[in-house]
Amino acid sequence: MIARIPSASYQGIEAYPVDVEVDVSMGLPRLAVVGLPDQAVKESKERVRAAIKNSGFAFPSRKITVNLAPADVKKEGPAFDLPIALGILAATEVIPKEKLAHYLFLGELALDGSLRKVRGVLVLADGFKGRGIPFVLPEENAQEASLQKGVTVFSAAHLREVVHFLQGKSSLKDWKALPWPEDKLLSQSGVDFSEVKGQFAVKRAAEISVAGGHNLLFVGPPGSGKTMLARRIPTLLPPLSQEEALEITKIYSVAGQVPSDFPLIRERPFRSPHSSISQAALAGGGTWPKPGEISLAHGGVLFLDEFPEFHRDALESLRTPLEEGEIRISRAKAQWAFPARFMLVCAMNPCPCGWLGDMKRSCRCSLGQIHKYHAKISGPILDRIDLHVEVPTLGHEVLLGEEVPEGSDSIRERILAARQRQGKRFEGRPFKTNHTLRPKELKHFCRLDSSGKKLLGMAIRELGLSARAYFKILKIARTIADLAGEAEILEPHVAEAIQYRSLDRNLVGLGGY
Secondary structure, eight states: OEEEEEEEEEETTEEEEEEEEEEEESSSSEEEEESSBOHHHHTHHHHHHHHHHHTTOOOOOSEEEEEEESTTSOBOSGGGHHHHHHHHHHHTTSSOHHHHTTOEEOOEEOTTSBEEOOSOHHHHHHHTTTSOOOEEEEHHHHHHHTTSTTOOEEEESBHHHHHHHHTTSOOOEEOTTOOOOGGGOOOOOSOOGGGOOSOHHHHHHHHHHHHHTOOEEEEOOTTSSHHHHHHHGGGGSOOOOHHHHHHHHHHHHHHTOOOSSSSSOOSOOEEOOOTTOOHHHHHEETTTTEEOHHHHTTTSEEEESSGGGSOHHHHHTTHHHHHHSEEEEEOSSOEEEEEOOOEEEEEEOSSSSSOTTOSSSOOOOOHHHHHHHHHTSOHHHHHTOOEEEEOOOOOHHHHTOOOOOOOHHHHHHHHHHHHHHHHHHTTTSSOOSGGGOOHHHHHHHSOBOHHHHHHHHHHHHHHTOOHHHHHHHHHHHHHHHHHHTOSSBOHHHHHHHHTTBGGGSSSSSSTTO
């Protein structure tokens, strides 16, 4: 007999339906799974066999064939355990086959028949919302799926509960009435810019960077506060909207990193991978591609400390995501796409020993060592970082001072006002911040007066700026004008924007060193 059970899977963060077809016929006892299953799916036959027996049901001593349709798309993970087990029980008339078509089943089976959580449930709930087909899921996944409006969710803790439900002997817990938890969104916690003493110019650059969504590079000696500043940048970002929170949570769901206490990402991500990270771990990849750090930073901040020490191929993988806000991973028969719209914040020393330009310590590096150190960062990557900011070492009088620095809340108010101006200016267009402006829109939104053009032309000649760097300066100047509440870009805005391109200068040292 043949049974068909609705299920689903995903590629990237896009869901697609999977029909689990089970045929039980006469022949030598065996269980075969076809339809391009991965190793985890192939091993499901042993989990399913033990789970059915240990749940008190008879496992048929017949030839069992399981097909996962469509057969030309690879299937991954243990989420098909539950539908395969139900298909076998339906084909042997333990449960009525006609009831199976009204639900979508997902879940990994333990050997005793209990249900374990699976990854990507929120992606599947989003893909099937509004279709009117309820989900039957492990209890650990039910709350995550119920975050998506338009989906009915039933949960079970054991295979036996699902069988009894389909037999009409009992009911499952219904999660469809769970409201979307707006009050669960948290503000940034734990750190604040009021903890950073001095560094007024650096804080100003961070404010400009967040206001326009620009990428940022800190350059300074060890202990100057680069990491401390970077970790507080998320406190300046606008709070997450419902749509943003769900999109970020979908990425974490696929990666298997949804918070255990409550299955929703409530703060903007801050990812800080070590410099030894591989290209696949940073960009995403693997036999069955998973999101990398650049996707896990979507909607938040990706912080790369000791920037020149990262592998060259890993840094080069940032090129396309920084321009397009998406990372695409190609394989022979498929392509995966993950969102990757993040703010890149990097930190580096001015030289290998770290003390180039310091007022109290002498640099021990040779000219060749300094050139080699800077050459670790390619020109195209450097061009894609909008602001280059020097972070000097603070004197003891600043560190011991009693003055309380400005906090994150007041800085964020100015940033939100600047972003509101951008939102109003770009209303009806696909971009929301100055950073995402395309070259063809710059002429319209970033017009300069004659003095501003003259100053920028001089900078291009003297600093040897590339075309991309020229466009970056225009975008930064537009953001500075927005923070000042100015409708037009004035010469002072251009002058300030130019000073944030210090690494473009054709000098051995960095910006004045």
